Amino acid sequence: DQQVKQNSPSLSVQEGRISILNCDYTNSMFDYFLWYKKYPAEGPTFLISISSIKDKNEDGRFTVFLNKSAKHLSLHIVPSQPGDSAVYFCAARVYSGGGADGLTFGKGTHLIIQP
Amino acid sequence: KAGVTQTPRYLIKTRGQQVTLSCSPISGHRSVSWYQQTPGQGLQFLFEYFSETQRNKGNFPGRFSGRQFSNSRSEMNVSTLELGDSALYLCASSSGAGGSGNTIYFGEGSWLTVV
Numbered sequence: 023d024q025q026v027k028q029n030s031p032s033l034s035v036q037e038g039r040i041s042i043l044n045c046d047y048t049n050s051m052f053d054y055f056l057w058y059k060k061y062p063a064e065g066p067t068f069l070i071s072i073s074s075i076k077d078k079n080e081d082g083r084f085t086v087f088l089n090k091s092a093k094h095l096s097l098h099i100v101p102s103q104p105g106d107s108a109v110y111f112c113a114a115r116v117y118s119g120g121g122a123d124g125l126t127f128g129k130g131t132h133l134i135i136q137p
Numbered sequence: 138k139a140g141v142t143q144t145p146r147y148l149i150k151t152r153g154q155q156v157t158l159s160c161s162p163i164s165g166h167r168s169v170s171w172y173q174q175t176p177g178q179g180l181q182f183l184f185e186y187f188s189e190t191q192r193n194k195g196n197f198p199g200r201f202s203g204r205q206f207s208n209s210r211s212e213m214n215v216s217t218l219e220l221g222d223s224a225l226y227l228c229a230s231s232s233g234a235g236g237s238g239n240t241i242y243f244g245e246g247s248w249l250t251v252v
Contacts, residue, residue, distance in 0.1 A: 054239045065141070065227050065243035066180075073239075111180065115239065124170055124182025124195055125229075125241060 025049045026114050028128035036136050041099040043131050045112030048093065052114035056125070057086060057097045059108045066111060070097070099133075107135045139164065141244035143228050149250045155216040158247045160228030162209050168192075168233030169211040170241065171203060174225040183226075186211055187233045215249075223251045 027046045035041045043057075053074040058066035072079040072086045072095070079086050085098045099106055109132050113125040142161040150156050162169050170185035170193075182195035186205035203213040209230075215222055225246045231239065 056239075056241065058243070063225075063246075063248070065143075065245045068240060068242055071240055113180075117239070124172070124185055124193055125180075126182070127180040129179050 023048075024129075025052075026112055026126050026128040028110075028112055028131045030131050031129070032132040032134065034134045034136055035102050037104060038101045041097075041102045041106065041133055041135070043097040043099075043110050043112075043133065045095050045097075045128055046093060047095075047114055049114070049116070049126070050093070051116045052126075053117055054115050055086070055088060055095055056113045056115075057084075058111045058113060059106075060111060060130070061108050069110075102133075102135045104135050104137065107133060109133070141228055141230050141242055143226075143244040143247050145247060146245065147248045147250075149252060150218050151252055152218055152220060154218050155214060156218060156249060157212055157214045158226055158228075158249075160211045160213075160230075160244060162211070162228075162230030163242055166230035166232050166242075167209055168231045169205055169209060170229045170231075171211070171213050172227040172229065172243075173197075174227060174246070175221075175223075180227070183213065218251045220251050223249060225249075 056071040057069045060066045070084045088095045109130045112128040168187045171183040174180045184194045189205045200216045205211045227246045229241045229243045231241045
């Protein structure tokens with residue numbers, strides 16, 4: 023049962039345009055969401071996060087939107103640059119009383135920025 | 138500020154052997170968690186340690202174990218290795234304090250090949 027879903031395995035965007043990566047989740051107990059970027063043979067690099075009490079968080083070219091009622095979040099990258107080409111993972115966690123559960127990851131979306 | 142450091146980066150083991158992987162978290166971080174990445178299953182949570190105590194555990198057999206030392210450094214051990222244990226093993230750290238401490242930073246990973 024996949025609790026975090028990234029339904030687009032790949033996405034191709036022209037340089038300078040907006041990249042929108044989507045993520046859906048099923049567990050209503052998730053209260054913290056993170057986006058990571060990953061190159062082959064490297065560890066994931068943290069990009070941006072959002073708490074469930076917010077609906078938007080911005081950091082430079084990256085903005086994450088959270089729609090709790092739809093159990094949907096998206097990552098916007100504006101403008102897209104060639105160095106953004108990578109696999110992007112959406113992750114979520116539940117913070118229970120005794121500590122945080124581990125991150126639950128989506129399968130990833132391979133973003134390709136075309137010149 | 139040094140990032141999460143994992144050793145060794147690459148290793149090859151034979152079926153039936155055991156392996157120990159090491160992780161040094163970001164200075165000041167008290168939470169260390171471990172993840173396994175395989176092509177088929179994606180990124181999956183193994184376990185999390187905070188102040189030398191295992192706080193949470195993913196759905197992996199007992200052959201997978203870990204520990205955390207008083208300096209927050211962590212090791213994970215896999216005994217009786219199987220071919221299916223071939224994977225990228227990622228260590229991650231966070232302050233573990235909740236709020237912004239929910240941000241989790243990953244190391245470069247240890248590539249394990251079981252032959």
